[in-house]
Amino acid sequence: MQTLLQLIAILAVILGTVFSVLGVLGFIRLPDVYTRLHATGKVSIFGVVLLLLATVMLTPLGFGKGLVLIALLVIGGPATSHAIGSAAHRIGIPMKRAIRDDLGALEQNQAGE
Amino acid sequence: MSQILSVVLNIALAVHVALIAVCVWRVWRGENVIDRLIGADLVGTLMLAVLVLLALILVNATYIDVATGLAALGFVSTIALAKYIADQQMF
Amino acid sequence: MHYIRTILILLVIYLALTGNLQPSNIVLGALVAAVATLLLRPQPSRLDWRRLPAATWALIRYIAILAVDVIESGITVARIVLDPKLPIRPGIVAIPSGCSSELGTALSAHALSVTPGELVIGIDDYGVLYTHCLDATHSAEYAAQAQAMRRDLLSKIFV
Numbered sequence: 001m002q003t004l005l006q007l008i009a010i011l012a013v014i015l016g017t018v019f020s021v022l023g024v025l026g027f028i029r030l031p032d033v034y035t036r037l038h039a040t041g042k043v044s045i046f047g048v049v050l051l052l053l054a055t056v057m058l059t060p061l062g063f064g065k066g067l068v069l070i071a072l073l074v075i076g077g078p079a080t081s082h083a084i085g086s087a088a089h090r091i092g093i094p095m096k097r098a099i100r101d102d103l104g105a106l107e108q109n110q111a112g113e
Numbered sequence: 114m115s116q117i118l119s120v121v122l123n124i125a126l127a128v129h130v131a132l133i134a135v136c137v138w139r140v141w142r143g144e145n146v147i148d149r150l151i152g153a154d155l156v157g158t159l160m161l162a163v164l165v166l167l168a169l170i171l172v173n174a175t176y177i178d179v180a181t182g183l184a185a186l187g188f189v190s191t192i193a194l195a196k197y198i199a200d201q202q203m204f
Numbered sequence: 205m206h207y208i209r210t211i212l213i214l215l216v217i218y219l220a221l222t223g224n225l226q227p228s229n230i231v232l233g234a235l236v237a238a239v240a241t242l243l244l245r246p247q248p249s250r251l252d253w254r255r256l257p258a259a260t261w262a263l264i265r266y267i268a269i270l271a272v273d274v275i276e277s278g279i280t281v282a283r284i285v286l287d288p289k290l291p292i293r294p295g296i297v298a299i300p301s302g303c304s305s306e307l308g309t310a311l312s313a314h315a316l317s318v319t320p321g322e323l324v325i326g327i328d329d330y331g332v333l334y335t336h337c338l339d340a341t342h343s344a345e346y347a348a349q350a351q352a353m354r355r356d357l358l359s360k361i362f363v
Contacts, residue, residue: 017128
């Protein structure tokens with residue numbers, strides 16, 4: 001039983017580390033602010049939650065604390081991404097390689113009326 | 114099995130610290146202010162991961178409490194900074 | 205009634221954080237939760253006990269669908285990042301949420317944002333979600349029907 005839990009924990013730690021590396025790689029490679037937000041949201045949703053799952057399995061005292069922290073991250077992560085993206089759109093940071101922009105078209109219509 | 118776990122945890126800790134260094138470099142050389150804000154937010158998230166890994170290595174659940182406090186503070190501070198950048202005022 | 209519900213939720217979180225179930229700790233947690241609830245002043249909301257099993261079942265299905273969505277799109281974004289040509293077609297797509305209540309719109313926006321590859325940038329007065337997508341042509345087709353399914357489940361959970 002103990003060995004099985006440790007095996008699952010090892011897999012979770014390796015997967016979480018891989019997703020953290022992928023998130024930072026995307027943060028460097030992707031072209032503009034909005035696409036980078038997708039990559040960094042993944043670090044907090046996948047990377048830290050998988051590490052916390054390993055913690056929940058291995059340390060007996062960290063069970064409730066780990067679950068509360070997972071809930072906090074899953075509820076708070078999208079709110080942070082939305083706040084940054086909304087601020088970027090408000091101060092007018094352009095999108096690169098965009099193929100459509102419904103929100104920008106709406107604001108241009110309102111300005112024209 | 115626990116030896117393998119210890120090795121994996123230490124490697125993961127080293128990788129995360131290296132990722133923090135990369136993110137700090139991005140904050141230093143960002144393209145614009147939102148880019149730097151994303152970098153700062155990412156440093157906070159990776160610091161959270163380092164605290165969770167420390168809790169696993171030292172087998173001490175107190176580090177999870179520290180991580181919870183850091184997560185709550187980072188959430189509020191990132192949203193406050195984003196609102197400050199968008200509106201040019203805090204309240 | 206709604207005060208007791210808030211106290212119970214806060215007590216469960218307190219017990220999960222402290223991690224011991226001695227009677228003295230439960231009493232202390234109940235006191236802390238009561239003081240916090242008095243400071244918060246929660247608003248009353250309608251809760252029908254006969255609807256509770258159906259709402260719980262809908263909530264479990266909602267969380268399961270959300271988890272599958274998150275894992276699937278996480279793998280998609282990982283593949284995009286690892287691809288040397290970076291095959292992205294970004295764009296902002298307008299998705300009508302179709303929910304009448306503000307809570308339903310907010311939860312739809314959360315469900316859209318928590319899946320990597322889609323990020324809600326703005327919400328207008330009619331509940332239209334302006335979503336930034338990594339792959340705008342693909343998302344514009346699938347988002348409408350995914351949103352319809354989500355709206356049905358949410359309307360079962362909240363009236």
